[in-house]
Amino acid sequence: MNGKKICALLCLLALITGLPGEGTPVPAGAPVEIEVNTPPLVALTFDDGPRSSTTGPLLDGLELREVPATFFLVGNRIPGNEELVRRMAAEGHQIGIHTYDHVELKGLSRRDFDLQVGKTRALIAELAGEGNYWLRPPYGLMDERAKSWCGGPVILWSVDPEDWKDNNIDRIVACVVEQASDGDIILLHDLFPNSAQAALRIVDALLAKGYCFVTVEQLMEERGVVPEAGVRYRKIN
Numbered sequence: 594m595n596g597k598k599i600c601a602l603l604c605l606l607a608l609i610t611g612l613p614g615e616g617t618p619v620p621a622g623a624p625v626e627i628e629v630n631t632p633p634l635v636a637l638t639f640d641d642g643p644r645s646s647t648t649g650p651l652l653d654g655l656e657l658r659e660v661p662a663t664f665f666l667v668g669n670r671i672p673g674n675e676e677l678v679r680r681m682a683a684e685g686h687q688i689g690i691h692t693y694d695h696v697e698l699k700g701l702s703r704r705d706f707d708l709q710v711g712k713t714r715a716l717i718a719e720l721a722g723e724g725n726y727w728l729r730p731p732y733g734l735m736d737e738r739a740k741s742w743c744g745g746p747v748i749l750w751s752v753d754p755e756d757w758k759d760n761n762i763d764r765i766v767a768c769v770v771e772q773a774s775d776g777d778i779i780l781l782h783d784l785f786p787n788s789a790q791a792a793l794r795i796v797d798a799l800l801a802k803g804y805c806f807v808t809v810e811q812l813m814e815e816r817g818v819v820p821e822a823g824v825r826y827r828k829i830n
């Protein structure tokens with residue numbers, strides 16, 4: 594249950610039971626305000642997939658834990674993995690674009706930009722329906738022209754365990770769990786089996802610490818941040 598829902602529920606209870614306190618007169622119809630400690634939020638994000646042998650088990654683990662994530666897909670990995678993309682959408686995950694060939698979005702012509710971003714967007718829309726598919730540029734790099742063409746917010750990250758470096762599950766888990774704080778966007782790569790396993794251990798550890806997992810879009814919505822096209826977002830708190 595998210596913070597808003599908790600707050601709404603408590604407000605409703607307050608109206609029914611006459612909270613906030615015994616002996617506190619509450620005039621009929623008056624708004625009741627209660628301060629509620631909302632749980633810290635984090636967004637888990639995965640780049641470079643989909644890959645059936647790793648993304649599939651990861652989706653199974655996330656489903657079991659009822660945890661949503663955000664997947665930034667490489668377009669040329671979608672053919673042959675269509676079912677994974679449909680499953681992401683059906684199970685409440687956010688889907689975004691990570692270019693077609695995993696290229697730097699710097700110095701590209703408009704035509705090449707459209708081949709990398711527009712083509713991937715069209716492939717995703719074909720499988721997951723028309724929607725607003727946000728962009729994560731490979732290596733976090735984009736020039737001003739690419740920013741002006743992207744048509745949506747640019748999602749970077751605030752916690753990066755560099756999981757591609759050594760694929761060491763214990764190190765990746767410890768790095769993220771020690772660093773994570775409210776509003777973080779965590780970067781992992783579902784291309785690697787060890788990263789997928791580390792991700793589920795990270796989920797378990799942060800759930801035990803009271804964190805709530807949301808998609809990047811939900812994180813911005815919860816924090817009242819209106820996404821702007823061409824603007825880069827790293828941490829939302």
Ligand SMILES: [Zn+2]
Nearest residue numbers: 640641731732
């Ligand atoms: Zn990447």
